[in-house]
Amino acid sequence: MGMVGGGEGAFIGAVHRMAAALDGEIELVCGAFSADADRSTRSGAALHLPAERVYGDYQAMMVAEAALPAEQRMQFVAIVTPNHLHFPVAEAALRAGFHVMSDKPATFNLAEALQLRELVQETGLLYGLTHTYTGYPLVKEARERIQSGELGRIRRVVVEYPQGWLADRQEDEDNKQAAWRLDPARAGVSSCMGDIGVHAANLAEYVTGQKIIELCADLSAFVEGRELDDDGSILLRFDGGAKGILFASQLCVGEENALNIRVYGDKGGLEWHQQEPNTLWLKWADRPAEMLRTGAGYLGPLAAANTRTPGGHPEGYLEAFANLYMAFAGLVRAREKGVAPDERAADCPGIEEAVRGMTFIELAVAASASDTKWHVFDQH
Amino acid sequence: MGMVGGGEGAFIGAVHRMAAALDGEIELVCGAFSADADRSTRSGAALHLPAERVYGDYQAMMVAEAALPAEQRMQFVAIVTPNHLHFPVAEAALRAGFHVMSDKPATFNLAEALQLRELVQETGLLYGLTHTYTGYPLVKEARERIQSGELGRIRRVVVEYPQGWLADRQEDEDNKQAAWRLDPARAGVSSCMGDIGVHAANLAEYVTGQKIIELCADLSAFVEGRELDDDGSILLRFDGGAKGILFASQLCVGEENALNIRVYGDKGGLEWHQQEPNTLWLKWADRPAEMLRTGAGYLGPLAAANTRTPGGHPEGYLEAFANLYMAFAGLVRAREKGVAPDERAADCPGIEEAVRGMTFIELAVAASASDTKWHVFDQH
Amino acid sequence: MGMVGGGEGAFIGAVHRMAAALDGEIELVCGAFSADADRSTRSGAALHLPAERVYGDYQAMMVAEAALPAEQRMQFVAIVTPNHLHFPVAEAALRAGFHVMSDKPATFNLAEALQLRELVQETGLLYGLTHTYTGYPLVKEARERIQSGELGRIRRVVVEYPQGWLADRQEDEDNKQAAWRLDPARAGVSSCMGDIGVHAANLAEYVTGQKIIELCADLSAFVEGRELDDDGSILLRFDGGAKGILFASQLCVGEENALNIRVYGDKGGLEWHQQEPNTLWLKWADRPAEMLRTGAGYLGPLAAANTRTPGGHPEGYLEAFANLYMAFAGLVRAREKGVAPDERAADCPGIEEAVRGMTFIELAVAASASDTKWHVFDQH
Amino acid sequence: MGMVGGGEGAFIGAVHRMAAALDGEIELVCGAFSADADRSTRSGAALHLPAERVYGDYQAMMVAEAALPAEQRMQFVAIVTPNHLHFPVAEAALRAGFHVMSDKPATFNLAEALQLRELVQETGLLYGLTHTYTGYPLVKEARERIQSGELGRIRRVVVEYPQGWLADRQEDEDNKQAAWRLDPARAGVSSCMGDIGVHAANLAEYVTGQKIIELCADLSAFVEGRELDDDGSILLRFDGGAKGILFASQLCVGEENALNIRVYGDKGGLEWHQQEPNTLWLKWADRPAEMLRTGAGYLGPLAAANTRTPGGHPEGYLEAFANLYMAFAGLVRAREKGVAPDERAADCPGIEEAVRGMTFIELAVAASASDTKWHVFDQH
Numbered sequence A, B, C, D: 001m002g003m004v005g006g007g008e009g010a011f012i013g014a015v016h017r018m019a020a021a022l023d024g025e026i027e028l029v030c031g032a033f034s035a036d037a038d039r040s041t042r043s044g045a046a047l048h049l050p051a052e053r054v055y056g057d058y059q060a061m062m063v064a065e066a067a068l069p070a071e072q073r074m075q076f077v078a079i080v081t082p083n084h085l086h087f088p089v090a091e092a093a094l095r096a097g098f099h100v101m102s103d104k105p106a107t108f109n110l111a112e113a114l115q116l117r118e119l120v121q122e123t124g125l126l127y128g129l130t131h132t133y134t135g136y137p138l139v140k141e142a143r144e145r146i147q148s149g150e151l152g153r154i155r156r157v158v159v160e161y162p163q164g165w166l167a168d169r170q171e172d173e174d175n176k177q178a179a180w181r182l183d184p185a186r187a188g189v190s191s192c193m194g195d196i197g198v199h200a201a202n203l204a205e206y207v208t209g210q211k212i213i214e215l216c217a218d219l220s221a222f223v224e225g226r227e228l229d230d231d232g233s234i235l236l237r238f239d240g241g242a243k244g245i246l247f248a249s250q251l252c253v254g255e256e257n258a259l260n261i262r263v264y265g266d267k268g269g270l271e272w273h274q275q276e277p278n279t280l281w282l283k284w285a286d287r288p289a290e291m292l293r294t295g296a297g298y299l300g301p302l303a304a305a306n307t308r309t310p311g312g313h314p315e316g317y318l319e320a321f322a323n324l325y326m327a328f329a330g331l332v333r334a335r336e337k338g339v340a341p342d343e344r345a346a347d348c349p350g351i352e353e354a355v356r357g358m359t360f361i362e363l364a365v366a367a368s369a370s371d372t373k374w375h376v377f378d379q380h
Helices: A013-021 A036-048 A058-067 A081-095 A110-123 A137-147 A176-183 A192-208 A301-305 A317-337 A351-369 B012-021 B037-046 B058-067 B084-097 B108-123 B137-145 B176-180 B192-208 B301-305 B318-337 B350-371 C013-021 C037-046 C056-066 C083-095 C110-123 C137-147 C176-183 C191-206 C301-305 C317-337 C351-369 D010-022 D038-048 D058-067 D083-095 D110-123 D135-146 D176-181 D192-208 D301-305 D317-335 D351-369
Strands: A003-006 A029-032 A075-080 A099-100 A127-129 A154-162 A212-220 A231-238 A243-249 A260-266 A268-273 A279-284 A290-293 B003-005 B030-032 B076-079 B099-102 B127-129 B154-162 B210-220 B231-238 B245-251 B260-265 B267-272 B279-284 B290-295 C003-004 C030-032 C076-079 C098-104 C127-129 C156-164 C212-220 C231-238 C243-249 C258-264 C266-275 C279-284 C289-293 D002-004 D029-030 D077-078 D097-104 D127-129 D154-162 D212-220 D229-239 D243-249 D262-264 D268-273 D279-284 D287-291
Touching: A003 A013, A003 A058, A003 A081, A013 A317, A029 A036, A029 A058, A058 A081, A058 C098, A075 A081, A081 A099, A081 A110, A099 A317, A110 A351, A127 A317, A127 A351, A137 A192, A137 A260, A137 A268, A137 A279, A137 A301, A154 A192, A154 B154, A192 A212, A192 A231, A192 A243, A192 A260, A212 B210, A231 A351, A231 B231, A231 B245, A243 B231, A243 B245, A260 B267, A260 C279, A317 D154, A317 D317, B003 B012, B003 B058, B003 B084, B012 B318, B030 B037, B030 B058, B058 B084, B076 B084, B084 B099, B099 B154, B108 B350, B127 B318, B127 B350, B137 B192, B137 B260, B137 B267, B137 B279, B137 B301, B154 B231, B154 C279, B192 B210, B192 B231, B192 B245, B192 B260, B210 B350, B231 B350, B290 D077, B318 C317, B350 D010, C003 C013, C003 C056, C003 C083, C013 C317, C013 D192, C030 C056, C056 C083, C076 C083, C076 D077, C083 C098, C083 C110, C098 C317, C110 C351, C127 C317, C127 C351, C137 C191, C137 C258, C137 C266, C137 C279, C137 C301, C156 C191, C156 C231, C191 C212, C191 C231, C191 C243, C191 C258, C191 C351, C212 C351, C212 D212, C231 C351, C231 D229, C231 D243, C243 D229, C243 D243, C266 D192, D002 D010, D002 D058, D002 D083, D029 D038, D029 D058, D058 D083, D077 D083, D083 D097, D083 D110, D097 D317, D110 D351, D127 D317, D127 D351, D135 D192, D135 D262, D135 D268, D135 D279, D135 D301, D154 D192, D192 D212, D192 D229, D192 D243, D192 D351, D212 D351, D229 D351
Parallel strands: A003 A029, A003 A075, A075 A099, A099 A127, A154 A243, B003 B030, B003 B076, B076 B099, B099 B127, B154 B245, C003 C030, C003 C076, C076 C098, C098 C127, C156 C243, D002 D029, D002 D077, D077 D097, D097 D127, D154 D243
Antiparallel strands: A154 A260, A212 A231, A231 A243, A260 A268, A268 A279, A279 A290, A290 C289, B154 B260, B210 B231, B231 B245, B260 B267, B267 B279, B279 B290, B290 D287, C156 C258, C212 C231, C231 C243, C258 C266, C266 C279, C279 C289, D154 D262, D212 D229, D229 D243, D262 D268, D268 D279, D279 D287
């Protein structure tokens, strides 16, 4: 793979590289790691890449790689830039004939996401989106338990994603991660919902198998001087009849990355916490709650296929991330062999999640600004 | 004390009796335990009461007890009937000159609560309301930590109260507890918000020291055939600038009585779970989260005054309940001695909580039925 | 009941009184609360006892109460003094014809315990011993699950009881609780094993239904100047073939009262923690661990009979203690009626536990001092 | 690196490869993956290795690699065979001039370990041993907190390692992992202590900074027909005056890989659980327990250097394993540059841990068989 973004000091670029490397199936062969050519060069060298495969900008990379013999060139592009560049880079890659694996949110705004979908359909190329948290084996198990009907008809969803790192003006303190996320020119219309709320919404839809159809939102920018939301609560209604709440915040002091989900059907409930990802709770009316654990023999095949170590050897965020890369690699391989992707590969989030995510972000912001209670979630 | 309600088979009456008995300061001396005189008699006998102090109805009890010499008669009435009788019994007691300790919700509707407040003010008698969960020592500690400013300016509240016991039609199955709670004639306009949501709202106000000023609600009756809500989500705004979500449900299969609260200020956060009530979390931006424990020496005086055993000897629901009774007994004693109540007694929930609780219930129901997003919480 | 010990400032006396009062079935009618007659008088007054039933010493109390008409006199004596008085008070009570409910350890040494057993057999009176922790409903459930064979043949026991309160020389700081526990003249041959290790040993035998037959011990007095152990580790062997470790300590800084037990059979395992007593874990080879909860419908009849509130309304230490009192009251009632005690009453720890406890304490101390590895536990 | 062992179906070989690959600093360049040459070839091909670097046996690999130009040949050998081959492979590698990174236990018996140490000293080559659990950032933090004196003088250690997977005769069921671990010819004198007890002992020494000087052991082979222990309890004494218990078992049904440690000094205590490795508890006498979390800013430099993601993005077993590889890679790099290793590299377990581990295993087995209580741990 080739990488765009992720130069020295970037967080998510390194995560993508570790995730891609973990299973020994994906090799980083080139990159345009920074818009600053020197920084890109230094980054490439630190990654042991040959100088000629380290590019000063992504446009040059697409051209040069496309010109290489098929067996040498990169097979897909990983996009790990700030949000406003996701679309232009993806567009360039697709137009140059490369599959795309993109960090989320997919684009700067919904219009771009819709354009991107057209482009993906037009080129017939593959597009993956790193909604990381659906990469955890027990999130997959949760989804399968609900699909199997074990929990009955789903009624109630509680999904939440509190963080605390933006509780004060980090963006003034030379914190790059904070600065771009709170800058409308680079992040888009939302900070909290764009950065983390969208993960929560995606998780809720993935696990329940239901789509959001309506929402009512109350977003805030609690910290003075912020143009974008740093906290928000959203009431949700789903197409299968479930109702829910989604709560995301960047100012819950002391919280790290506490993405949690609870789902209740008429026969049972489940609960999962990202910070203890190797435990999934199933809850029942007339018998004890059960604690399912990653790596256990009683889990379904999809969870098993996404697990690397035996029970009790904890897997974490990088393993979940690597699962997305393995799924995407599976898609690429299946495409090359002209066969249907296997179950694990088919489970990779893609362009539909991209469009839904951007729809969610824009609708949440609009709904919060409105006096109207309910807002329809457009099923583009 | 005398008791109205709580005959054989009733749950909450026994709880009140154990709570009142625990500290050896309050003696049950009489009761009208059931509208069915035989049942009342049997219940009184089982409680080792002399037959002449067991009454067939509460009106008779008020008359007879008032006629006794002061040193023999009951000093206050504990009301543990279904909701629709709370007000008439309280009214009768107050008019007969007795202080009242009432189960919640205080009355059948807001109009009664306002009337009750007038009556309390008019008679000058004492009125206590068993918002049990504020009786836990660590809930009191949480309140004090916020009052002291340790957490900074409060921004974000998450309070939730999921239960699962009404996930199917228990009301058809000879489950008395279920039957009256879902019957508009006995429970009032709400089941879920009236029975448990009101506890959550009270807890949020107690802990934060802020008052709800606006809300947006989405209640449901998921189980077919129900006239009253069995689930609901509410967006909250508080007078101190905080925002919050309140979620209560009676159909979260597998949940028992999971009242939980999280509060975040600009300096710190806290978290408390009713089912593990002896732990209170304080969370900080730049240092480790702290786990406070009931009975520890570092807790404040109010928590200490409401604790009976050393750390590690878990206290529970009955002890919290007993704390309310001890507070109320303190109010009664202070009144008798003509002195100001001490801090512990002053902490007893009373008529203002009664009015706010009924306001909350009615507003939640009305707001849910409305297309308007925000509804003003009337500060009666 | 009448009480010996437990005057002003005593911890365990108040606990016994609350436990006895909780269910409204046992009334404190007299007491000799302190060897200091004034202190006894003040304590009795604070407890609302009539002056004539408050005695200056326990000998006087036995005489006076025995002289009262049967329907007025106390029915049994609760002994809550320091260890060295347990036996003389019990002896006096039994000789005066009163049943005895004693705090643990039963006596000052094993010789006294054996004497006490003879006396109990001779008088035919009832003797209860407050091994509190076996009063928890889920401890009873644990025992029943093992008895039923659900966990298979038991192989491995891990029982531990760390506390931290004696990590420094509290006994110098006017801490009465510390002072007598570390004084050989009042506590006996052991502090840590006598105060808490004996609870752990009792819990292990109660839950597994197996008896300790051999042990190997390493006790310490870590804090300088102490004559008695403040920490110890013991290897255990049981008559059913299980092996185990028992670890108890009074100097595990930061630990409160962390009595925990884990038991593993060839089919399943279980785990229980006193500080979260409403949860019992069952663990299985090929299916998820199950979390059993106090108050749940799936528990056995003994757990149910020892539970006061519905699931999710946490019960604690006082409720467990009250369960012992209810069991003992049941024994007394059955005796009076001349019937066999019911299952709940039959579950009360008594004179056999007294003898085993004293055997354990003395053997642990002797074994620790010895170079011999294994020491036989005398099955008196 | 080159690898010996770890062909198709092996567990630990894949773990080593993922751990080595994670950071993009170590490349697998060759291997002798199985004593079965065909299997080795297939395994190498599946790992995308060129056929000429996949060897039929480890002897051939040493010869062929040593013959390659320095810049092409492997820089070190990773040994992931069953125990009995650890020494011969390590010996061959060292004699051929290659550094060695070995799975644990280091050798088949103590004699080999002592020989190995001589060889390492003689060749001056590097030797690393994968005591994985010391690779966790919070284990390093724990060690540093104790070294800094924050917990005071250490008195009490509790280390335990229960697993449940060998509770029945898995070795009969074509379970390779079980078969060699219970076979004296391949595993050595111990199963439970050799496979997991040795990790627990290493962890206790690493965290406390104290060395075991004496022990008393009770090992068992509970499952019929086993020649090696599947369970054991050990009393420990340390050179700094601490006492402890070590408990390890392979038949605790329902336990996965529950390596846990608690350490108490006279000022504070700490607790860590491998299955929730991103939390470290610090416990105090007079203030609340603190929950430290991986990735937090308040951790020391060694923890920080061994962490890849921000707080709340859980790291697991593979990351801990990768930390050992990064440390070893740091040793190799420092050696090549002729500089002193940095703090992270210096933290790599090596030949001293190898000798201590084998001493522990043999002493535990001998002590268990002996009637003598205490056995001296030879400080070779």
